[in-house]
Amino acid sequence: MQVTYSSFNGHAWTVKHGSIINYSLSMKSMDNLKKLNKIAGLKDDWNLHGASSFSESLIEFCRNVLLILNRQPDIFPTANDSIQFEFVNNDDYLEVEIFDDLSCIEYYMKKNGKEIENKAFVQDVVKVVNQFYIDEI
Numbered sequence: 801m802q803v804t805y806s807s808f809n810g811h812a813w814t815v816k817h818g819s820i821i822n823y824s825l826s827m828k829s830m831d832n833l834k835k836l837n838k839i840a841g842l843k844d845d846w847n848l849h850g851a852s853s854f855s856e857s858l859i860e861f862c863r864n865v866l867l868i869l870n871r872q873p874d875i876f877p878t879a880n881d882s883i884q885f886e887f888v889n890n891d892d893y894l895e896v897e898i899f900d901d902l903s904c905i906e907y908y909m910k911k912n913g914k915e916i917e918n919k920a921f922v923q924d925v926v927k928v929v930n931q932f933y934i935d936e937i
Contacts, residue, residue, distance in 0.1 A: 825867075826872065828872040829866060829867070829872055832866050832872055832873070832875055833863065833866060835875055836859060836862055836863055836866065836875060836883075839854060839859070839875070839877045839883060840854060840856070840859040842854065842877060846877070847879055849879060850879075851877075851878075851879040851881075852881055852900070854877065854881075854883065854900060855900050857902060858883060858898065858899075858900045858902065861898065861902060861922070862875070862883050862885075862898060865885075865898075865925055865926065868926060869926065869929060870930075870933075871887065871929070871933065873885035873886050873887045873896075873929075874886045874887075878897065880897065880899070881899055881900040881901075882897040882898055882899045882900060883897070883898050884896065884897050884898075885898070885925075885929075887929065887932060889932065889933060892909075892910060892911040892912070892932065893908075893909070893910045893911075894907065894908070894909045894910075894911075894928070894929065894932040895907060895908045895909075896925060896928060896929070898922065898925065899922075902922045903922065904919050904920065904921060904922055905919065905920050905921075905922050905924070905925050905928070906918070906919050907919075907920065907928055909928075909931075909932055911932065
C-alpha cells in the first residue's frame with residue numbers, strides 16, 4: 801500500500817487507493833512522518849551491529865499513531881526491534897517503545913518527581929501519552 805504525503809499551506813493529503821483524505825498537520829508532524837519514512841528504509845544491520853530492519857506493519861502503526869497524537873514526539877529507531885517515541889514537558893519525560901511484533905509497548909515516565917516503568921497493550925499508546933500530559937499520575 802503506497803501512502804504519499806505532501807504539504808501546501810500547512811495541510812497534508814494522504815493518497816491511498818485513489819482517495820484523498822485531508823489532514824491538518826504541524827511542521828513537527830510532517831518532519832516525523834518524513835523521519836519515519838527514513839526509518840522504514842533502513843536495511844538489516846543498519847547500525848552495523850546486527851539490528852534488524854522494521855516491518856511495514858510497525859511503520860504503518862507508528863504512522864497512524866503520529867497522525868492522531870495531539871503532541872508530537874521525537875522518534876528514533878532502536879536496536880531492540882522497536883521505534884521509540886520521546887516526549888518532554890518541562891521537567892517531565894516520557895519514553896515509549898513500540899515493538900516490531902506489535903505485542904505490547906514498554907514505557908518509562910518521569911513526572912512530578914515520580915518514575916514509572918511499565919508495559920501496556922500496543923493499542924493503549926495514545927492513552928499513555930495523554931496520561932503523561934495530565935497533571936497527576
